[in-house]
Amino acid sequence: MPHFDLCIIGSGSGNTIVDEQFADQSVALIDQGVGPNAVFGGTCLNLGCIPTKMFVLPADLARSPSEADRLGVDLTFNRADWKAIRDRIFGRIDPISAGGEQWRASSPNLTLYREHAHFVGPKTLQVGDDHVTADRFVIAAGSRAVLPQIPGIEDVTVHTSDTVMRIDDLPRSMVILGGGFIAAEFAHIFSAFGVDVTVVMRSGRMLRHEDDDISDRFTELIEKRVKLVRNASITGLQACDDGRIRVITDQEPVQEVDLVLVAIGRQPNGDLVDVGAAGVDLDDGGRVIVDDYQRTTADGVFALGDVSSPYQLKHVANHEARVVQHNLLHPDSMITADHRFVPHAVFSDPQVASVGLTEQEAVRAGRNYVTAVQDYGTVAYGWAMEDTQHLAKLIADRDSRQLIGAHIVGPQASTLIQPLIQAMSFGLAVPDMARGQYWIHPALPELVENALLSLKFDD
Numbered sequence: 001m002p003h004f005d006l007c008i009i010g011s012g013s014g015n016t017i018v019d020e021q022f023a024d025q026s027v028a029l030i031d032q033g034v035g036p037n038a039v040f041g042g043t044c045l046n047l048g049c050i051p052t053k054m055f056v057l058p059a060d061l062a063r064s065p066s067e068a069d070r071l072g073v074d075l076t077f078n079r080a081d082w083k084a085i086r087d088r089i090f091g092r093i094d095p096i097s098a099g100g101e102q103w104r105a106s107s108p109n110l111t112l113y114r115e116h117a118h119f120v121g122p123k124t125l126q127v128g129d130d131h132v133t134a135d136r137f138v139i140a141a142g143s144r145a146v147l148p149q150i151p152g153i154e155d156v157t158v159h160t161s162d163t164v165m166r167i168d169d170l171p172r173s174m175v176i177l178g179g180g181f182i183a184a185e186f187a188h189i190f191s192a193f194g195v196d197v198t199v200v201m202r203s204g205r206m207l208r209h210e211d212d213d214i215s216d217r218f219t220e221l222i223e224k225r226v227k228l229v230r231n232a233s234i235t236g237l238q239a240c241d242d243g244r245i246r247v248i249t250d251q252e253p254v255q256e257v258d259l260v261l262v263a264i265g266r267q268p269n270g271d272l273v274d275v276g277a278a279g280v281d282l283d284d285g286g287r288v289i290v291d292d293y294q295r296t297t298a299d300g301v302f303a304l305g306d307v308s309s310p311y312q313l314k315h316v317a318n319h320e321a322r323v324v325q326h327n328l329l330h331p332d333s334m335i336t337a338d339h340r341f342v343p344h345a346v347f348s349d350p351q352v353a354s355v356g357l358t359e360q361e362a363v364r365a366g367r368n369y370v371t372a373v374q375d376y377g378t379v380a381y382g383w384a385m386e387d388t389q390h391l392a393k394l395i396a397d398r399d400s401r402q403l404i405g406a407h408i409v410g411p412q413a414s415t416l417i418q419p420l421i422q423a424m425s426f427g428l429a430v431p432d433m434a435r436g437q438y439w440i441h442p443a444l445p446e447l448v449e450n451a452l453l454s455l456k457f458d459d
C-alpha cells in the first residue's frame, strides 16, 4: 500500500499547494478530471471562470453596435463565428491543462493519480484498485452541477456549463433554467451571439441574492434582451421529431427550443469522496465542515474551495489554498482564513459586482446604516457614455463611518469595486477614502468618489 507524507484530492486550487517548499515530502495528487474529457486542472481553468470570461469578451463586442448607436457611430453586427471563438478559447486552455498535467506527472517527489478517489477509512483512500495512505490529506474536490428531477429529462440532451461551451454550432433558440450567476453570464453570451434565449426561473427576478436595487436593475436590463419566465418551474421535457426539445413549464405555453441549459447551482463533492469514512463531517448543505484554519473534523485532514466553502468562488478557493499551504508547512504557527469581505462579480451585461452586506442584510442585522445610490450618468465619464441605466450603491455604518456593503451594476463593475474592497479590508473610513486621495478626472472611478461623498452621516 503506497504511503505518502501528503495526499491532495483535486487538481484545481489543490494543485497550487505543492511547490519547492514541499521538496522533501512525498506527495500524492489525485484527480479524476473534469468535464466530458476528464481534463486536469479543475473547474476554473477548464469549465468555469476562464472559458466563460473568454466567451464574454466577444459577446461584449457583439453587443457594441447598440452602444455605439447611442453615441452616433453606425456599427453592424454580422455574425459570431462560434466554432472559431470556441476553438480559439479551448485551443488556448487545453494546452495549459495538458502542460500542467505533464509537469506534475514528471515531478520527482509527486505521484499523480488520474482516477476517482474515495475514503475507505481514516487516512485511507481507495484510488482505482489501489489503497493509498498518507500522514496528512487535503480535500480540494470541488463541486458539480446539480441536475433537476424533471419528467422526461433522461430522454433529451440537457447541457450544463460543463458541456455548453463545447457545442459544435450555435443553437437558434435555448432555454436556461435558473436565475443565478451561470444563467446571467450565459444569457448574455448566447443572446449577444444572436440566440433566442428564454430564462425560466423560480423567483421573480434574476440574481435575487444581490441587493434588491441591483437585482431589480439587472433584471430590468437583461429583460430587454432575453425572455424571462418568472416564478416558474419546468414540469416536463420531451424530444421532438426534428431534434428540438419541447419545454413545458407551469407558466407559459409550451416552447420548442434547440438547447436546454441547466444552471440551478453546484453541489459540493464531499459525498462522492465518502469523507465520512475518514471521520470528516459534512454540514446540512453537504459541505465539508472546516474551522478557521481550514481543518476538518478529522485530525490531519484539511479542506478548501467549493467542497467546503459556501462561496464557490475561485478567489476564495485560492485564498484558502494559501492558508492550507502555510498550515501544512507551519503546524505550530497556523494562520486563519479571512472571510470578512468576500467580493464577487457577475460577468454579464450589465456586469454586477458586490462586497459586504446588502441593504436587506443590514436591516436584518439591525445595523444603524446610511446608503447612497450614485448613477453612472452623474459623473463626467458617465456623461461621455451617455449612461442612463447603471448605478453604484454604498452602505456604511452610521457610527463608525466604515463601509459595510458596496454594490455596482454597470460597465466595469468588477474593476470599479476593487478600491471599495480595499477600503473595507483595511478599515479605511468613508471620509478618509473620499478625500484622502486624488481621483483621476474624468475617469470612471469618480463614480466611486461621488458615491462616497453622497453618504450623509449627520442627517
Ligand SMILES: Cc1cc2nc3c(=O)[nH]c(=O)nc-3n(C[C@H](O)[C@H](O)[C@H](O)COP(=O)(O)OP(=O)(O)OC[C@H]3O[C@@H](n4cnc5c(N)ncnc54)[C@H](O)[C@@H]3O)c2cc1C
Pocket: 009, 010, 011, 012, 013, 014, 030, 031, 032, 033, 034, 040, 041, 042, 043, 044, 045, 047, 048, 049, 050, 052, 115, 116, 117, 118, 140, 141, 142, 143, 161, 182, 269, 272, 273, 304, 305, 306, 307, 311, 312, 313, 314, 315, 316, 317, 347
Ligand atoms: C461556469 C462557471 C463559471 C465560473 N466563473 C467564476 C468566476 O468568474 N469567478 C470566480 O471566482 N468563480 C467562478 N466560478 C467558480 C469557480 O470555478 C470555483 O469556485 C472554483 O473553480 C473551485 O475550485 P476548487 O479547487 O474548489 O474545485 P475544482 O477546481 O472543481 O477542483 C476539484 C477537482 O477535484 C477533482 N475531484 C473531485 N472529486 C474527486 C474524486 N472523488 N477523486 C478524484 N478527483 C476528484 C475534480 O476532478 C476537480 O479537478 C465559476 C464556476 C463555473 C461552473
Ligand SMILES: NC(=O)c1ccc[n+]([C@@H]2O[C@H](COP(=O)([O-])OP(=O)(O)OC[C@H]3O[C@@H](n4cnc5c(N)ncnc54)[C@H](O)[C@@H]3O)[C@@H](O)[C@H]2O)c1
Pocket: 148, 177, 178, 179, 180, 181, 182, 183, 185, 201, 202, 203, 207, 233, 263, 264, 265, 266, 311, 312, 313, 344, 345, 346, 347
Ligand atoms: N462570476 C462568477 O464568480 C461565477 C460565475 C458562474 C458561476 N459561479 C459559481 O458557480 C455557482 C453555481 O452557479 P449557478 O448559477 O448554477 O448557481 P446559483 O446559485 O448562482 O443560481 C442558481 C439558480 O437556480 C435556481 N434554482 C435552484 N434550484 C432550482 C430548481 N430545482 N429549479 C429551478 N431553479 C432552481 C436558484 O433559485 C438560483 O436562481 C455560483 O453559486 C457561483 O458561486 C461564479
